[in-house]
Amino acid sequence: MFWDEELETISQNKLKELQLKRLRDTIGRVYFNVPFYHKKFKEINIKPDDIKSVDDISKLPFTTRQDILDNYPTGLLAVSRDEMVRVHTSSGTTGKPKAIFFTKNDIDRAADLIARCLVMTGMRKNDVLQNMMTYGLFTGALVMHYGAEKVGILIVPAGPGNTERQILLMKDFKTTALHITPSYALYLAEYIKSKGIDPTKDLYLKRAYLGAEPYSEETRRKIEDIFGIDVYNSYGLSEMNGPGVAFECEYKEGMHTWEDNFVVEVIDPDTGEVLPDGQKGELVFTTLQREGMPLIRYRTRDISRIIPERCPCGRTHRRIERIFGRSDDMFIVKGVNIFPQQIENVLMSIKGVAMNYQIVLESLDNMIVRVEIAKDLFDGNVMHLVNLQNRITEELRKEILVKPKVELLEPGTLPVSEGKAKRVIDNRTL
Template sequence: MTGAERGDILQNSMTYGLFTGAFVMHYGAEKVGILVIPAGPGNTERQINLMRDFGTTMLHITPSYALYVASVMQDKGINPRKDLKLKRAYLGAEPYSEETRRKIEDMLGIDIYNCYGLTEMNGPGVGFECKYKQGLHIWEDNFLMEVVNPETGEPVPEGEIGELVLTTLNREAMPLIRYRTRDLTRIIAEPCKCGRTHRRITRILGRSDDMFIVKGVNIFPQQIEQVLMSIKGVAQNYQIVLDSYDDMTVKVEIDKEIFDGKIDRLIKMKEEIIEKIRSATLVKPKVELLEPGTLPVSEGKAKRVIDNRTI
């Protein structure tokens, strides 16, 4: 669909494991006869060496990591256009803007295709961009799609923004009927120049709930709240601050009653919070311990997530 063929070399820099991103791409690529390098994320210098030594032609990567890899190349004086054989990349697992796409395309000298998927629906592979890059085709032979008003559940008129609802049509192990993805998008009904009749959706425009995504992982504030509430010495108030797609900072007020003047205990508590959040969400947070009463107390629905990221 995007020109990948036998002879291509795909460097898969998504996390392998319970997160579905990496596996699905791995299976798909081997089916087409593409050579897969299961690099996983991280170890940027090695990633770049692999690209150079193995003549990688395609990347599967998150947008934030792609930006980082590109900046490391610049620092090292590597010119991807001359020194590498990269042709294209599949970006997914976190929302990103058209500007980010253009920036990465420009830095690496490649074509970037958006892909869409979610673990509940087999991971990535639900929707994919064709070479025209005007929205993602949803594989309508496998998935039935609707766009509904997130408040009422009623279908919105075609072309209007709403929550994407998907039904699997041929999944054996875990059929899902009218699964509410919480992803906001709209349907593009006009036929695509590429000739495929599968309808397209626009890139994901946001989330209909308070879930947020860090490092490609879906996180709900409730998960973090649950962890904090299970730890002795943490007061009620907390805040999650997001400055990038790569990390989150959790600000926590300590409980006056448990303070005994020992710094060791506080350090231990901080470590416990980090470890337990990591265990619950798969993402290792930064944690700041604050004096009680420092965080704003809001009435009713507290604003727990401060998202400073812009798309």
């Protein structure tokens, strides 16, 4: 089923036409209304009329996270601040956040894309969505909320935490879908298990939407198995509305990127060159429909690739592969690039390991992976634990090519996350 069948299944040719029309319109608006872009375009002597095809986008300059920070708070607005109805921020690790403004139409369009995603993954009017994301400056909860409302879904705006109450709400309101961070989903799974609740019998869940933090394919499968539900991968970032930029359909093989709203490119992060479909590189997005704060060729620092093949679901919008890693999350040990998801993937596939873990970076050459052992698999035999420790070390070494120090911890030792989990602790003084 489709939310907007005409646009979701639009032919490739018509989509290109639509993209070009909207791209030229967007470029015109930023050129004349946003001094930052006007100056940037002038510097390389580009005028809106020079863009004659969508591919000409590669002539345009990039927008970086630093550009958004430098223009904080209102420097990138293309219409008057008075037209804005909402601002979201994305937490920066240092100093100021990135501020993203929305007009009324922008909110409506973001909600419309979410509605496509929800209907695409089977949600209907009679569904109940328990939204366990933090309502606030962060885009996740609110953008999803507006989209779900558009479909006519009953929303339980629970926010994160207070697990006992979450379960009560899930039972009493017969929640069929969760919007939740993966780390909290894992915690919820263990909590439910410890209370003797059988999610397939005692709850009404059918699907979950994970977001706000990276997670591995193993984690997705684990959550699907424990709750007996479908979990759909999705992609979003505050700079591009938040959630709903790209979403998996029922086939769960890559995420459809809503190309009538965004131009997606994959570039070589070092040279900035556009890479052909299928090649892995940094995702770059241009907004095509945004009024308040259009962004041209925004560098996401997320690594993925475009899947050009047609999807059996009938949607023509090209898919991107699940994010291989966010280049911000990547760290380097012994000169090797490592993404936290690689470590999570390994840990989640090993029996005897609980779901909480932490990566501690001690120096350029040393990392510690701290894992909690699974309570119910402890049999009192120290050799079995030593074997487990060795197995984890070896499996990790095979995956990341660096031998970490593995520490086995008592269950419950590591901090429990009910929101965004902090998996990597950096103790290096560089």
